[in-house]
Amino acid sequence: METRLDTARIRAARAVIDPVFLDTPFYECEALPFDSRVSIKLETANPVRSFKGRGTELVVDGLEGNAAVCASAGNLGQALAWSGRKRGLDITVVASRFATPAKLDRIRALGATLELVDGDHELARDRAAEIARTTGIRLVEDSLDLETCEGAATIGLELLASGVAFDTVLIALGGGAMATGIGHVLKDLAPSVEVICVQPAGAPAMTLSWHERRVVTTESTNTIADGVAGRRPIPEVLTDLLHVADDAVLVEESSIISGVRLLATHASLVAEPSAALGLAALLENPTRFANRHVVTILCGSNTNPPDHHRWLQPEPMVV
Structure with missing residues (x-):
């Protein structure tokens, strides 16, 4: 693999990381209302409620x-x-x-x-x-420092160690640590798995950079997904991402909120907006993923309670 990451180091990392962060739940969530099979890798059941x-x-x-x-x-x-x-x-x-x-x-x-x-x-x-x-x-420096990428990459090892076959992984894209980490492992050990990165349309810098194959910065961001709201992609991380991602897509705020609501109502899971990006991509393009087994990483659940309560309210009916 032509990235800064190393699979042998990633394997060795499991011996260093506190076990409280490892071997997180991974299961098919049949209650989610999609035509595709959707499985969740739950990275919130730990002391800091995220994969970090x-x-x-x-x-x-x-x-x-x-x-x-x-x-x-x-x-x-x-x-x-x-x-x-x-x-x-x-x-x-x-x-x-x-x-x-x-x-x-x-x-x-x-x-x-x-x-x-x-x-x-x-x-x-x-x-x-x-x-x-x-x-x-x-x-x-998140995403620039290899430790942050290779730590996140251990999620990829666990997905493969499960023995469950899947077609696509939807990964929230911000600075790029999780996307490049998991992407590296999958492309090295299971290259047929499709790696799709998902970012809010209100914070598109890394996705724009991936499509143009050069660093694209933005003047501002406007998204509730604060965990991925960067404006200045890191060149080294973009280079890694270009080697491991099959696609990078943007999703709208309304879809992110709908994803947060789906996880709460159909799976009893609290998700911060960044963690709902995968479901937002499924909502916006269901035909692309129909009849496929899709994995999404629920990467964080650190929400502001008043905001989360507001996002869970039913959408007003259009008369």
Whole structure:
């Protein structure tokens, strides 16, 4: 595979990652109302309620020094705080003050120092890099740092170890750690499986970049899927993604909300908007996936309760 990732290292990573993040539930969810078979890989049943702990466990295991800083929309920050607290490390997380309040509260509760910026995630990235430069501590860059990608890649190993045959995997696309990680494993070990990345139309930078085969940045984002709302793709990550993704698609906000609602009403699962991107793609193009066995990764469940309650309300009838 012509990516930065290495399958042997990914296999070895399982021995480093805390077992609480491994071997997550994987099952066919027959109650979901699709013509295709839909299976869910549930990455929310862990202390940080997202897949990010797989990567941060690798980061802190190899950390030189006793401190690290990252920028986060919320989930990476929680995971790094959790992994760092377990090892007695000093963790600083930089986030937008407009990030989901529940995510920010949890970062604080996990003992990290939280710094808020008056801007979006890209401004938080810039501030985290500045802190690292001035203090000399480790800057953890999601998706650029191989640990974050290869940690996420262990999800792919578990999908294949299940022995269940499937045709397509729908993966939420933001910075690219999960998409490149799982994509690498599948293309290396099960190349016939179709890897499709899904991103909100309101935050399309990485998808546009994949289609144009060059980095495309955007001026702003406008999506409820805050976990994937980046504007500046990382060139090295795009290069990896071009090797492992078969397609990258954009979905509308209404479809994302419908996906969150479907997971709650038909599967009793709480999903943050980023985790519902796979179902949004199924809703928008059902014929593409008809009669196929589709896997989607439920990658996070850190929602703001008032927002989640609003998304679950029935759609108004059109008269």
